Amino acid sequence: MNLRHYLYSIKQYFQNKAVCDELKKYKNIHQGQRCFIIGTGPSLTTDDLELLKDEITFGSNRIFEIYSRTDWRPTYYMNQDFQLIEKYADEIEKLDAMGIFLPVEFRERFAGKKGVCHFVLRHRDFYPKDADFSKNIHHYLGQGFTVTYGAIQMAYYMGFSEVYLLGIDHNYSISLDAKGIPVMNDGVQDYFKGSAASNKGLNLPRIVESTVAYMTARKFADKQKNFTVYNATRGGKLEAFERVGLDDILNIG
Numbered sequence: 001m002n003l004r005h006y007l008y009s010i011k012q013y014f015q016n017k018a019v020c021d022e023l024k025k026y027k028n029i030h031q032g033q034r035c036f037i038i039g040t041g042p043s044l045t046t047d048d049l050e051l052l053k054d055e056i057t058f059g060s061n062r063i064f065e066i067y068s069r070t071d072w073r074p075t076y077y078m079n080q081d082f083q084l085i086e087k088y089a090d091e092i093e094k095l096d097a098m099g100i101f102l103p104v105e106f107r108e109r110f111a112g113k114k115g116v117c118h119f120v121l122r123h124r125d126f127y128p129k130d131a132d133f134s135k136n137i138h139h140y141l142g143q144g145f146t147v148t149y150g151a152i153q154m155a156y157y158m159g160f161s162e163v164y165l166l167g168i169d170h171n172y173s174i175s176l177d178a179k180g181i182p183v184m185n186d187g188v189q190d191y192f193k194g195s196a197a198s199n200k201g202l203n204l205p206r207i208v209e210s211t212v213a214y215m216t217a218r219k220f221a222d223k224q225k226n227f228t229v230y231n232a233t234r235g236g237k238l239e240a241f242e243r244v245g246l247d248d249i250l251n252i253g
Contacts, residue, residue, distance in 0.1 A: 002123075002124055002125060005122065005123045005124055006122070006124070009120050009121075009122040009123075009140050012104060012120040013120050013139055013140060016104045016107065016118065016120070019104060019107055019118050020104060020118060020119060020120060020138050020139070021138050022117050022118075022138075023101075023117050023118075023119060023137055023138040023157075024138050026099065026117070026154075026157065026158050027138075027157060027158070027159070028157075028158065028159035029158055029159060030056060030158045030159045030160050031159035031161075032159065032160075032161050032226070033056060033159070033160055033161065033162075034055075034056070034160060034161065034162035034163070034164065035055070035056040035057065035058065035075075035155055035158075035160045035162075035163055035164070036052055036055055036056070036057045036058070036163075036164045036165075036166055036232070037057075037058045037060075037148055037151045037152065037155065037163060037164070037165050037166070037168070038052075038057055038058060038059050038060070038063060038074060038166050038167050039060070039148060039165065039166065039167035039168035039169065039233070040060070040061055040062055040063055040065075040066075040167060041167045041168060041169030041170075041171070041190075041233070041236060042169055042189040042190070043167055043169050043233055043234045043235050043236055044066070044166065044167030045234075046066065046069045046070040046072075048166060048167075048234075048246060049066070049070045049072035050070060050071065050072055051246070051250055051252070052072060052166075053071065053072050056075045056076075056160075057072075057074045057075050057076070058074055058075070058076045058077070058078055058151045058154070058155070059073075059074030059076070059077050059078075059097075060077065060078045060079055060147040060148070060151060061079055061081065061084055061147055062084070062088065063077070064088075064091050064092075064094075064095065073096065073097070074097055075097060075098050075099075076097055076098060076099045076100070076101065076154075077092075077095050077097045077099070077100045077101070078100075078101040078102075078147055078150060078151050078154065079092065079101075079102055079147060080102075080103055080121050080141070080143075080147050080150050081147065081203060082103065082105070083203055084203075085102060085103070085106055089106075089109060089110075092110070093110065093113060096115075097115055098115060099115050099117060100113070100115045100116045100117070101116075101117055101118075101119060101150075101154060102116060102117075102118055102119075103118065103119060103120070103121050104118040104119060104120050106118065119137055119138070119140070119141045120139070120140040120141065121140070121141050121143055121150075122134075122140040122141065122142055122143060123143045124142075124143060126143075126209070126212065126213075127178055127208060127209045127212055128178075128212065129212075130212065130215075130216040130219065131143065131144045131149065131209075131212060131213040131216040133153060133156075133216055133217065133220045134153050134157075135156070135157070136157070137153055137154055137157045141153055141154075142213075144209070144210060144213025144214075144216070144217075145205075145206040145209040145210045145213060146205075146210040146213060146214075148165065148168055148210075148214075149210065149213040149214065149216075149217060152217045152229060153217075156220075156224075156227055160227070161226045161227060161228070162228055162230070163227075163228070163229045163230070164229075164230050164231075164232045164244070164246075164249060165229065165230070165231045165232060165233055165238070165241065166232045166233055166246065167233060168231065168233050168236060168238050169233060169235065169236035169237065169238070170207065170210070170211070170214075170236055170237045170238035171185070171188055171236055171237045172185060172188060172190055172204075172205045172207065173185050173186070173187075173188040173189070173190050174204060175204055175205040175206065175207040176204050176205065176206045176207070176208075177207075177208055178208040178209070182204060211240070214238065214240035214241070215240050217229055217240070217241075218240045218241055229241045230242050230243070230244045230249075231243045231244070232244050232245065232246045232249060234246070
């Protein structure tokens with residue numbers, strides 16, 4: 001682990017201990033339940049979201065761009081991308097969720113916002129080794145270069161026994177390889193239908209590292225007695241987790 005980043009994360013926690021410890025109220029509050037972590041990939045549909053209105057769900061990043069087309073709203077919202085948070089702070093400010101999880105660096109920006117809790121995002125250049133998987137997210141959240149990895153850690157902390165990923169296509173029109181070089185993937189759509197989102201001026205996906213992070217989550221889950229992560233995404237390229245059909249999970253058809 002990069003010692004500088006490790007020491008910085010410890011310093012961040014102790015400087016913001018009272019704030020980060022607010023996350024403790026979420027420890028095991030959903031013991032034995034299931035949840036759905038929703039991505040913003042092109043496979044995501046409003047029809048699928050409507051089916052999840054009575055489920056516990058995590059939304060992330062620019063998921064609010066689909067709100068005008070569905071009555072569904074996530075139970076929890078999470079974002080760990082600093083540039084995204086800064087750019088869409090006003091939209092995040094308007095969100096109504098049981099819990100909104102953001103890096104501690106934004107504690108002043110969202111001071112007084114109902115439901116907001118903050119975490120320390122511990123950065124480590126782990127590739128090709130495993131990423132950090134935090135069992136105690138009030139201390140820190142392990143960086144996996146995808147908010148989905150952070151949400152999986154959050155789900156474990158909250159006591160969920162079954163986690164289903166939806167809309168996590170893990171495939172982008174442009175991403176960075178292990179050396180930080182942009183790689184083009186022509187003909188690939190980045191976001192769900194109707195989204196006006198663009199990666200221009202923002203952090204490009206680091207798909208090599210995030211793949212390792214997903215494999216880390218799979219290895220971690222395989223060692224637990226009551227914690228399993230499934231991929232319910234329709235298509236896509238995420239193969240780290242066992243695939244399941246959303247209709248089968250919800251007993252449709």
